[in-house]
Amino acid sequence: MxxxxxxxxxxxxxxxxxxxxxxxxxxxxxxSGATGVCRRITECDHIRNDINRRVIPTICSFDRNDAVVxxxxxxxxxxxxxxxxTRIPRTTTTSEAPVRSLTRQTCDVHTPTxxxxxxxxxxxxxRLVKPCQPSPLPNGGMVRVNHCNWKAEDLITGGKDAYEGExxxxxxxxYGTPAVHWICGGVLVSERFVLTAGxxxxxxxxxxxQKIKVGILDRDQPAGEDQVYGVLTIIKHPGYKAPHKYNDxxxxxTDREITLSRYVVPACLHDGSSVESTAVVTGWGSxxxxxxxxxxxxxxxxxxxxxxxxxxxxxxxxxxxxSGYNSTTQMCYGDMKSNQDxxxxxxxxxxxxxxxxxxxxxxxxxxxxxxxxxxxxxxxxIYTRVAPYLPWIESTVWPDQ
Numbered sequence: 001m002x003x004x005x006x007x008x009x010x011x012x013x014x015x016x017x018x019x020x021x022x023x024x025x026x027x028x029x030x031x032s033g034a035t036g037v038c039r040r041i042t043e044c045d046h047i048r049n050d051i052n053r054r055v056i057p058t059i060c061s062f063d064r065n066d067a068v069v070x071x072x073x074x075x076x077x078x079x080x081x082x083x084x085x086t087r088i089p090r091t092t093t094t095s096e097a098p099v100r101s102l103t104r105q106t107c108d109v110h111t112p113t114x115x116x117x118x119x120x121x122x123x124x125x126x127r128l129v130k131p132c133q134p135s136p137l138p139n140g141g142m143v144r145v146n147h148c149n150w151k152a153e154d155l156i157t158g159g160k161d162a163y164e165g166e167x168x169x170x171x172x173x174x175y176g177t178p179a180v181h182w183i184c185g186g187v188l189v190s191e192r193f194v195l196t197a198g199x200x201x202x203x204x205x206x207x208x209x210q211k212i213k214v215g216i217l218d219r220d221q222p223a224g225e226d227q228v229y230g231v232l233t234i235i236k237h238p239g240y241k242a243p244h245k246y247n248d249x250x251x252x253x254t255d256r257e258i259t260l261s262r263y264v265v266p267a268c269l270h271d272g273s274s275v276e277s278t279a280v281v282t283g284w285g286s287x288x289x290x291x292x293x294x295x296x297x298x299x300x301x302x303x304x305x306x307x308x309x310x311x312x313x314x315x316x317x318x319x320x321x322x323s324g325y326n327s328t329t330q331m332c333y334g335d336m337k338s339n340q341d342x343x344x345x346x347x348x349x350x351x352x353x354x355x356x357x358x359x360x361x362x363x364x365x366x367x368x369x370x371x372x373x374x375x376x377x378x379x380x381x382i383y384t385r386v387a388p389y390l391p392w393i394e395s396t397v398w399p400d401q
Contacts, residue, residue: 020070022060028070030058036072044071056137107132107144116394116401120190121268121358128265129360147262148360159301164217167282169267169362170298171196172219173252173348174211175203182219183294185283185349186212186252187364188266193397194252195269196348197367197384198240201250208234212254215264218297219284227264230255235396237389245320247329248369248384251396268355270365272387277305279333279353279365283346303333303351306380315382320370329388331366334380351383 022028022038029035038060041047047069050057058070110122126132130144149165171186171194184200194212202208208231215227232255239247258264282300306314308325311332315325325332333351351366366383386393 019062020058020060022068022070024060024063024068026060028058028060030070030072034072036070038068039071041067041069044069046072107142115271116398117189117269117390118271119401120266120398121355121361121363124260124266125358125361128260128262146360149262150360159299162217162282162298162300165263167298167300167350167352167362168215168263168265169364170214170216170282170349172213172216172284173200173209174213175206175209177210180211181206182213182284184209184347185285185368187350187367188214188258188264189251189269189393190266190397191257191260192254194254195364195367195386195393196250196252197369198236198248198250199242199245199369200348201234201236201252202242209252212252214258215261216298219294220296226259229258237392243320244322245330245369245382245384246323246326247389249367249386249389251393265361267350267352268358268361268363269390269393270363270386271390273356275353275356275363275365278302279305279351280362281333281346281349281351281368283349283368285346285349303335303380306332306334311380311382314380325382329385330369331383331385332380333366333383334371 020028020038024038024040026038027035028038040063041057044057047057057067060068060070062068107126110119110126112119126144129147131147132142133145135141135143149163149168151163151166169188171188172182173184173186173194173196174180174182181203183203183206184196186194186196186200189195196209200209210231212229212231213223213227214229216223231252233253235251235253237247237249240249241247260266279302280300281303282298284295284298308327311327311330312325314332315321317324346368347370349368350362350364351368352362352364355361355363364386366385369382369384371379371381
């Protein structure tokens with residue numbers, strides 16, 4: 001209840017007709033004439049009653065993102081001491097100070113930095129997750145409405161089902177015709193492009209990837225026309241040469257523009273900045289090693305970064321990696337204490353962390369490549385780092401920006 005009241009008060013603050021330019025603790029007068037003290041909205045109990053009566057509070061000022069309101073709670077203003085020197089102030093006539101309207105005709109927007117993927121991350125967040133809409137309050141102007149699908153929960157321990165909209169950038173890749181087999185995963189990065197693994201561009205015995213499916217939780221749920229798209233162009237990284245797993249990354253261009261919504265949101269892409277050692281891996285892959293049955297509902301699991309020296313020891317020279325583990329373009333994640341890992345069918349999907357700056361957006365740091373023993377304790381999987389390929393991705397997805 002308190003959170004709802006605070007939200008409504010914050011909206012009301014944007015609708016107020018004037019600002020008193022007073023600081024916290026200063027004496028103030030409401031529009032009704034009542035005397036009070038300037039307080040932060042979270043510290044003024046009578047705000048609840050005002051909101052219920054649709055009374056817009058009198059604004060003293062703003063302290064960062066919080067409105068400071070003229071509060072007339074009992075005890076807010078101590079009574080003046082009565083002394084021999086107490087005098088009735090003289091009434092004087094002065095010209096009124098100009099009143100600055102706080103009605104917002106538009107919302108604050110991210111200032112472009114020139115970093116394409118970062119700026120697009122903000123654009124998608126402000127368009128789909130926190131869109132600018134008319135305030136429900138009278139003369140409230142425009143406000144950002146929170147459409148975040150995330151639920152408050154602890155760190156994911158053990159693989160579990162994702163919930164609707166939690167990973168709105170997840171994509172399923174389909175192969176074969178006329179019957180389509182949904183096998184690999186992918187990441188939506190724009191209205192026309194999906195990021196995936198290079199080896200996911202072709203499936204054995206089924207041929208090239210043909211379809212992508214967006215905005216779904218269960219792989220078997222019926223998909224609408226705005227959820228299934230054809231693959232127009234396959235763009236493998238120039239350095240990818242099967243069966244090697246180096247540069248195991250690719251982009252798929254769809255046959256038409258993807259319909260975006262709060263349940264279909266392109267992901268943010270990691271630029272190489274430092275991230276925490278734990279991340280979340282998602283996919284519709286096998287839940288048990290060497291089981292060909294793929295998960296119906298999207299799965300999520302928390303995995304931990306392994307040190308490069310451990311990765312090098314686990315993945316030496318092999319058919320897939322003729323020069324061994326490459327710490328510049330690859331990384332490995334898994335779990336030292338449990339069997340959390342990506343498995344068959346997860347390939348091409350994302351390794352992600354919550355974005356440190358952009359609210360309710362995931363930052364994709366890696367693409368699932370392969371592993372020796374999926375789901376075995378202490379055995380990490382190999383992921384293609386996103387950051388080294390960001391210039392290639394940006395020049396392909398947003399060439400004119």
